[in-house]
Amino acid sequence: MPKLQRRDYYDIARDMNWAFSYVGEDEVFPEELSKSFGIHGEQWWGWDEPYKLTYREYVHNQAGKDDGIYSIRSTIARSNLYDNLDAGWKSAIKAHYGAIPVPEYFASIGEARMARFGRAAAWRNMATFGTLDECRHGQAQIYFPYCLLGKDPQFDWAHKAMHTNEWGVIAARSLFDDMFTANDAVSTAIQLTFTFETGFTNLQFLGMASDALHVGDIEFGALISSIQTDEARHSQQGEPTLKIMINNGRKAEAQKMVDQMFWRSWKLFALLTGISMDYYTPLESRTMSFKEFMQDWICRQFMDQFKDLGMNVPWYWEEHFLPELDWVHHAYHMGVWFWRPTVWWNPDAGVSAAERDWLEQKYPGWNDRFGKLWDVIGDNVRTGQIEKTYPATLPIVCNCCHIPICSPSIGKAPRITTHNGRKLNFCCEVCEWVWKSQPERYDTHLSIVDRFLAGHIQPPTLEGALQYMGITPDVAGNDAQAYAWNGASRLAAE
Amino acid sequence: MALFPLQANFRGDFVVLLIPVDDGDDMSIVADKVAQHAVGLRVAEKSAPKCVYYNGRELPSSMTVAQSGIQPMDWIEVAYV
Numbered sequence: 024m025p026k027l028q029r030r031d032y033y034d035i036a037r038d039m040n041w042a043f044s045y046v047g048e049d050e051v052f053p054e055e056l057s058k059s060f061g062i063h064g065e066q067w068w069g070w071d072e073p074y075k076l077t078y079r080e081y082v083h084n085q086a087g088k089d090d091g092i093y094s095i096r097s098t099i100a101r102s103n104l105y106d107n108l109d110a111g112w113k114s115a116i117k118a119h120y121g122a123i124p125v126p127e128y129f130a131s132i133g134e135a136r137m138a139r140f141g142r143a144a145a146w147r148n149m150a151t152f153g154t155l156d157e158c159r160h161g162q163a164q165i166y167f168p169y170c171l172l173g174k175d176p177q178f179d180w181a182h183k184a185m186h187t188n189e190w191g192v193i194a195a196r197s198l199f200d201d202m203f204t205a206n207d208a209v210s211t212a213i214q215l216t217f218t219f220e221t222g223f224t225n226l227q228f229l230g231m232a233s234d235a236l237h238v239g240d241i242e243f244g245a246l247i248s249s250i251q252t253d254e255a256r257h258s259q260q261g262e263p264t265l266k267i268m269i270n271n272g273r274k275a276e277a278q279k280m281v282d283q284m285f286w287r288s289w290k291l292f293a294l295l296t297g298i299s300m301d302y303y304t305p306l307e308s309r310t311m312s313f314k315e316f317m318q319d320w321i322c323r324q325f326m327d328q329f330k331d332l333g334m335n336v337p338w339y340w341e342e343h344f345l346p347e348l349d350w351v352h353h354a355y356h357m358g359v360w361f362w363r364p365t366v367w368w369n370p371d372a373g374v375s376a377a378e379r380d381w382l383e384q385k386y387p388g389w390n391d392r393f394g395k396l397w398d399v400i401g402d403n404v405r406t407g408q409i410e411k412t413y414p415a416t417l418p419i420v421c422n423c424c425h426i427p428i429c430s431p432s433i434g435k436a437p438r439i440t441t442h443n444g445r446k447l448n449f450c451c452e453v454c455e456w457v458w459k460s461q462p463e464r465y466d467t468h469l470s471i472v473d474r475f476l477a478g479h480i481q482p483p484t485l486e487g488a489l490q491y492m493g494i495t496p497d498v499a500g501n502d503a504q505a506y507a508w509n510g511a512s513r514l515a516a517e
Numbered sequence: 518m519a520l521f522p523l524q525a526n527f528r529g530d531f532v533v534l535l536i537p538v539d540d541g542d543d544m545s546i547v548a549d550k551v552a553q554h555a556v557g558l559r560v561a562e563k564s565a566p567k568c569v570y571y572n573g574r575e576l577p578s579s580m581t582v583a584q585s586g587i588q589p590m591d592w593i594e595v596a597y598v
Binding site for chain 1: 522524526529530531532533534535536537553554557558559560561590591592594
């Protein structure tokens with residue numbers, strides 16, 4: 024019997040939509056898990072995506088891809104490739120491994136919710152593949168660092184991090200819970216797949232894979248490349264969902280969800296990717312600055328999407344977002360380095376004389392704002408006063424992004440407000456707007472400073488805080504280059 | 518006399534810090550307590566007096582926290598004069 028061509032059967036086999044008669048729509052798609060935005064039943068049935076993958080093809084393709092990356096891992100395990108990598112690059116991949124693999128599992132929960140509560144059969148089909156993708160990504164990205172445990176105990180945090188109350192983990196978990204672990208199906212499609220994956224991670228993974236190959240980290244490059252091709256597919260759930268919302272008069276609601284999650288994603292992206300690109304990636308391997316990457320890839324991608332779909336750029340784009348490209352990740356980097364015992368990787372200061380020249384060239388004014396602070400740190404290192412390069416108190420963190428509140432300029436106050444008698448601190452107007460747009464969603468969550476002041480952290484000292492965060496002496500971060508950058512810096516100054 | 522947490526930064530530094538003071542501390546002591554976490558660590562030391570700013574105004578060095586109207590976890594800035 025001749026086989027049918029896929030185009031002849033695919034849509035009819037996939038689109039098992041029907042009108043319910045024995046149960047109500049609200050029982051099949053409860054608002055809390057699915058959220059209709061007032062768009063019901065058949066209005067969702069036109070949902071479509073371009074990949075039109077079958078399960079047989081999925082299994083065949085993914086088995087081949089997984090074979091490929093696990094073979095590379097097995098081959099490289101017998102070499103000394105990892106040992107020869109730059110210490111800064113090792114910091115970048117350790118930061119990535121702590122922040123990403125377990126949230127990939129979290130994402131599989133979000134995908135599974137869409138696979139059940141997505142409002143069209145085509146969407147549920149796509150989300151089923153997404154669920155499998157995210158499980159596999161979690162497994163691969165935990166297995167690879169697991170194989171490196173014998174070389175460095177910090178890789179243990181690929182699995183451990185998300186089970187702790189480390190401050191950066193609180194920030195990441197707060198974002199990911201909001202975006203997909205605890206989000207309804209429709210909002211997950213808009214916020215995870217359209218905003219975060221299409222806008223940020225799909226492009227970031229392309230860039231990271233390229234950087235990995237530049238520095239000679241074939242293993243990480245292969246892993247990230249493999250994941251990126253899945254991201255490119257399952258991120259396609261966002262656009263058709265968005266189009267249905269727009270076509271049914273829900274553009275304002277969709278715009279608000281995009282605006283909220285673009286901002287939240289940006290803050291964590293600046294913390295992880297901004298630092299990795301501009302400080303941890305070896306100077307000779309940098310192909311562009313973080314700001315250039317954001318402008319050329321992320322901003323352009325979003326601009327194109329906004330234009331194509333008739334959406335607007337977020338209200339904060341010119342006044343808040345674009346100015347932060349110049350400074351915010353430099354401040355985050357200094358904070359991570361100074362509070363380095365509180366992270367699970369060894370931050371690379373990345374401020375040798377040559378690196379400082381590069382930073383000043385890419386970010387005019389860097390020396391005046393951040394370089395002179397590094398001068399004082401460098402003097403303390405040179406004179407053997409290492410104790411002055413460590414913190415003795417906590418920074419204040421933002422109640423929305425949960426990242427320390429940093430300042431781009433002199434005399435800029437944090438935004439302090441009260442909600443039902445609770446005092447809240449925000450790093451900027453946009454974080455305050457995000458929080459106040461859904462206070463019932465965020466109000467019970469305590470920042471690490473709130474927990475410290477509430478007595479959850481005992482003893483109430485920095486040591487007590489490290490213990491609370493799960494940081495043990497064998498993983499507590501230290502300078503990645505054993506302060507070698509400082510000698511280079513001094514020679515240039517002389 | 519009671520422990521009194523504040524948010525503070527030293528002018529020129531990059532981050533807001535949690536600074537525990539005492540409500541009986543005067544502003545010169547408060548300024549020193551904030552400076553201890555920034556000056557000589559990241560902000561270059563100067564031989565100049567320091568002052569505390571709160572809600573846009575400079576507070577007298579002899580004024581105590583209790584007299585100043587500062588509330589717990591309010592933000593202050595300390596700077597060289």
